[in-house]
Amino acid sequence: MNILDIISKKRDKKELTKEEIEYFVKEYTKGTITDYQASALIMAIYINGMNERETTDLSIAMAYSGDVLDLSKLGENIVDKHSTGGVGDKVSIILLPIIASLGIPVAKMSGRGLGFTGGTVDKLESIPGYRTNIPINDFIENVKKIGISMIGQTLNLAPADKKIYSLRDTIACVDSIPLIASSIMSKKIAGGANKIVLDVTVGKGAFMKTQEEAQKLAELMTKIGNLAGIEVVCIFTPMNEPLGMAVGNSLEVKEAINFLKGFMPKDLKDVVFELGANIIKLADKGQDLEKNKDMIIENIINGKAYDKLLQMVQNQGGDISYINDTSKFENAQFIIPVKSKTNGIIKDLDAEEVGKLACILGAGRIRKEDEIDKNAGIILNKKTGDYVKENEVLAYLHTNKEDIIEYAKSKVLEIWKI
Numbered sequence: 001m002n003i004l005d006i007i008s009k010k011r012d013k014k015e016l017t018k019e020e021i022e023y024f025v026k027e028y029t030k031g032t033i034t035d036y037q038a039s040a041l042i043m044a045i046y047i048n049g050m051n052e053r054e055t056t057d058l059s060i061a062m063a064y065s066g067d068v069l070d071l072s073k074l075g076e077n078i079v080d081k082h083s084t085g086g087v088g089d090k091v092s093i094i095l096l097p098i099i100a101s102l103g104i105p106v107a108k109m110s111g112r113g114l115g116f117t118g119g120t121v122d123k124l125e126s127i128p129g130y131r132t133n134i135p136i137n138d139f140i141e142n143v144k145k146i147g148i149s150m151i152g153q154t155l156n157l158a159p160a161d162k163k164i165y166s167l168r169d170t171i172a173c174v175d176s177i178p179l180i181a182s183s184i185m186s187k188k189i190a191g192g193a194n195k196i197v198l199d200v201t202v203g204k205g206a207f208m209k210t211q212e213e214a215q216k217l218a219e220l221m222t223k224i225g226n227l228a229g230i231e232v233v234c235i236f237t238p239m240n241e242p243l244g245m246a247v248g249n250s251l252e253v254k255e256a257i258n259f260l261k262g263f264m265p266k267d268l269k270d271v272v273f274e275l276g277a278n279i280i281k282l283a284d285k286g287q288d289l290e291k292n293k294d295m296i297i298e299n300i301i302n303g304k305a306y307d308k309l310l311q312m313v314q315n316q317g318g319d320i321s322y323i324n325d326t327s328k329f330e331n332a333q334f335i336i337p338v339k340s341k342t343n344g345i346i347k348d349l350d351a352e353e354v355g356k357l358a359c360i361l362g363a364g365r366i367r368k369e370d371e372i373d374k375n376a377g378i379i380l381n382k383k384t385g386d387y388v389k390e391n392e393v394l395a396y397l398h399t400n401k402e403d404i405i406e407y408a409k410s411k412v413l414e415i416w417k418i
């Protein structure tokens, strides 16, 4: 088999066989297929698509490119959750400790930032000492010992997805249904949970801009999961403006910590509670979604969810003094308030534009080897529907790049439509 034949086949809109897909995944993971050849194939898939059979084969091949965990010894219901991506989406860091505090084991493998969206791994790594790259046995032991572990893909779990994911990020090939479905499902199959809640985001700040596209993606991921013996529930959540008030890694971690201390922005709370209620149902801990939401609020009020976050951070080497006192997190060198030039109501705040601006400030990657700036990002002071007076702050820009400040300020005045 030859990679050139595979690239030209997909370039010419033909269907790839299972063997060809497996060959590509195996050889690219090993490094015998180069990044430029993989880029060509991924671009051909992006443009010409893949049918359901090809997408399933790609998901399975990527899942089996490394270890596939069997977590069945840990309990009957091991739950995992994944989002199809968004801006300001810190839901996992809030929700999964809540779920674990309710006695439902959580084994979560997350990704890094992709395109204009953020990634949970980058966010967790802004907690000093927190290790997202731990041996598989420790990952399993953590779930056994404290009921939760949140890690990155740095273990030998779906290594093919790890490579393809970061490549897609830098060749503008992110928003493709077969590529997103196979990326997410390969990680979920390798991660070993038998019940998965997928947060399928829809809107300006999501990869799926319309409900129809989101529906297609959800159906495809459900079918792939079911074929692998996983029960999948998809919840559609709106992603038109950023979720919560913070965008950027350490800024979002602080917002997540504060949420568990009781400071809950309404839009973020709605998503956390909706997904959480469904996870509890899927884990057979409560069939009534409203009662499940009561269980969630109870564990926030009594501090059990917060304690679980502390336990998880400590268990993975993180410094919990930062959780107890979020003012310890380092700030970016420049924190710039951007003020409104007029009175009025914010009528639109495009999450994708905000996500791209956060990347310009340093929170995202342009090349796959780029380091992100953990402290860069944006604190939103006004969101859609809010009234703003002339000279009131619309947003605070956090950055270490002095040379882009004037440009970034002008972008805020463009993006916050009054």
Ligand code: URA
Binding pocket: 083, 084, 085, 111, 114, 165, 174, 179, 180, 181, 183, 184, 187
């Ligand atoms: N999340 C993933 O893990 N992969 C994608 O392609 C998009 C969102």
